[in-house]
Amino acid sequence: MSLLIKNGEIVTAAERMHADIYCEGETITRIGKGLDAPAGTRIIDAAGKYVFPGFIDPHVHIHLPFMGTLTKDTHRTGSQAALVGGTTTYIEMLAPSRHEDLMAGYRLWNELAEGNSACDYTFHIGVSKYDAGAEAQLREIVADGMTSFKVFLSYKGFFGVNDEELFRTLTLAKELGVIVTAHCENDELVAQLQAQLLAAGRTGPEWHEPSRPERVEADGTNHFATFLEITGARGYVVHLSCAPALAAALAAKERGVSLAIECVVPHLVLDKTYAERPDFEGAKYVMSPPLRDKRNQKPLWDALAAGLVDTVATDHAPFDFKGQKEMGRGDFTKIPNGIPTIEDRVNLLYTYGVSRGNLSLERFVSAASTRAAQLFGLYPRKGTVAVGADADLVVYDPNYRGRISATTQAMNVDYSGFEGVEIDGRPSVVTVRGEVAAMDGKFVGDPGRGKLLRRTPAG
Ligand code: URP
Numbered sequence: 001m002s003l004l005i006k007n008g009e010i011v012t013a014a015e016r017m018h019a020d021i022y023c024e025g026e027t028i029t030r031i032g033k034g035l036d037a038p039a040g041t042r043i044i045d046a047a048g049k050y051v052f053p054g055f056i057d058p059h060v061h062i063h064l065p066f067m068g069t070l071t072k073d074t075h076r077t078g079s080q081a082a083l084v085g086g087t088t089t090y091i092e093m094l095a096p097s098r099h100e101d102l103m104a105g106y107r108l109w110n111e112l113a114e115g116n117s118a119c120d121y122t123f124h125i126g127v128s129k130y131d132a133g134a135e136a137q138l139r140e141i142v143a144d145g146m147t148s149f150k151v152f153l154s155y156k157g158f159f160g161v162n163d164e165e166l167f168r169t170l171t172l173a174k175e176l177g178v179i180v181t182a183h184c185e186n187d188e189l190v191a192q193l194q195a196q197l198l199a200a201g202r203t204g205p206e207w208h209e210p211s212r213p214e215r216v217e218a219d220g221t222n223h224f225a226t227f228l229e230i231t232g233a234r235g236y237v238v239h240l241s242c243a244p245a246l247a248a249a250l251a252a253k254e255r256g257v258s259l260a261i262e263c264v265v266p267h268l269v270l271d272k273t274y275a276e277r278p279d280f281e282g283a284k285y286v287m288s289p290p291l292r293d294k295r296n297q298k299p300l301w302d303a304l305a306a307g308l309v310d311t312v313a314t315d316h317a318p319f320d321f322k323g324q325k326e327m328g329r330g331d332f333t334k335i336p337n338g339i340p341t342i343e344d345r346v347n348l349l350y351t352y353g354v355s356r357g358n359l360s361l362e363r364f365v366s367a368a369s370t371r372a373a374q375l376f377g378l379y380p381r382k383g384t385v386a387v388g389a390d391a392d393l394v395v396y397d398p399n400y401r402g403r404i405s406a407t408t409q410a411m412n413v414d415y416s417g418f419e420g421v422e423i424d425g426r427p428s429v430v431t432v433r434g435e436v437a438a439m440d441g442k443f444v445g446d447p448g449r450g451k452l453l454r455r456t457p458a459g
């Protein structure tokens with residue numbers, strides 16, 4: 001099967017050009033003006049549209065047993081929602097808790113994805129415990145091509161690692177050339193503040209942010225950076241949400257620490273007033289780190305525009321409002337943390353970034369695709385439009401106007417954190433390795449076509 005995308009404006013992280021793209025089988029084989037194609041080629045007219053590389057979400061949770069419950073999406077629903085929104089590859093966290101066996105978890109997470117994902121996928125290996133047994137398994141899974149780790153400095157006793165485990169994880173990562181992604185919050189401060197607030201009768205979702213204030217995240221970020229500095233490992237801070245944490249990360253980079261920065265769409269678009277909505281509706285907006293005071297957004301957008309923030313992900317963690325978020329009525333510490341965003345990331349980043357003048361098209365592509373591919377060992381197979389790359393392409397219509405609604409979304413969750421938000425563009429055609437997977441807001445592909453992406457450590 002061959003595919004010709006004609007008349008579009010190709011945008012990569014480095015350049016923009018008007019040219020056609022010819023794909024043979026799963027690969028881009030020609031890029032040029034006025035390309036012709038043999039009979040039988042599927043032709044897509046992209047006049048007036050952008051052609052972007054398939055977008056990559058480097059931080060999603062599809063199967064996440066967490067806080068006494070389980071995320072709602074499966075790979076079937078999550079991958080189709082991702083594709084409708086232009087994401088053609090995602091990186092899920094392999095997330096057994098410290099009480100479970102890592103290798104059994106690796107097998108389970110693979111079984112859940114294999115044959116069920118419509119988009120390509122790979123895993124960050126969650127390191128929730130470090131001992132001799134875990135180390136041997138980590139070496140084995142890295143050798144199988146999963147070349148990134150994930151650690152939590154919070155959620156101790158479940159996912160979180162202590163300082164000895166953090167040190168040993170980073171030391172191994174340095175040896176193997178593996179990058180370590182980290183959720184950075186000071187766990188003890190969170191525990192103490194939660195206890196104080198609950199004792200004072202402050203139990204609603206609006207108290208989630210005060211229990212994990214900006215300084216708690218800045219401290220976690222600085223802590224992680226110090227451990228990177230001492231061990232020489234490469235790090236990546238996930239869902240950085242506020243100016244003090246950004247300052248801590250940038251100060252570390254300034255002194256030579258290898259630290260990449262991820263922001264997520266909820267922190268760029270929403271703020272803590274959403275979690276203050278009455279009648280427990282604020283629970284829909286409980287995630288960690290929390291939605292912040294709005295004044296934090298400009299520094300994040302500025303750093304993103306300047307290339308100081310590397311990627312924009314989702315931290316997609318879909319829990320229903322009914323029956324799941326409701327578990328935390330009367331105690332905000334029991335509200336499952338997470339905001340479902342996998343379907344809306346690209347459109348929201350385009351709308352609030354490119355359309356509102358906060359981000360150039362090239363930076364948009366870099367943050368939503370190219371940098372993730374480079375950092376996590378997928379580039380140049382993924383993350384760019386080039387001869388030899390996988391034919392993962394997004395023909396994007398900047399003239400589309402619409403609104404986000406839970407009533408029309410593909411994500412398997414009963415609310416949208418972005419209900420009613422207007423979007424200024426959307427993918428008209430999305431391809432995965434040369435086959436059309438989504439068109440104009442609908443999944444039209446093969447539900448089980450996604451492949452596990454084995455990687456080598458990126459430099
Ligand atoms: O609130 C969040 N972020 N939920 C998902 C788990 C995590 O911390 O990444």
Ligand code: ZN
Binds near residue numbers: 183239288289
């Ligand atoms: Zn996290």
Ligand code: ZN
Binds near residue numbers: 061
């Ligand atoms: Zn996460």
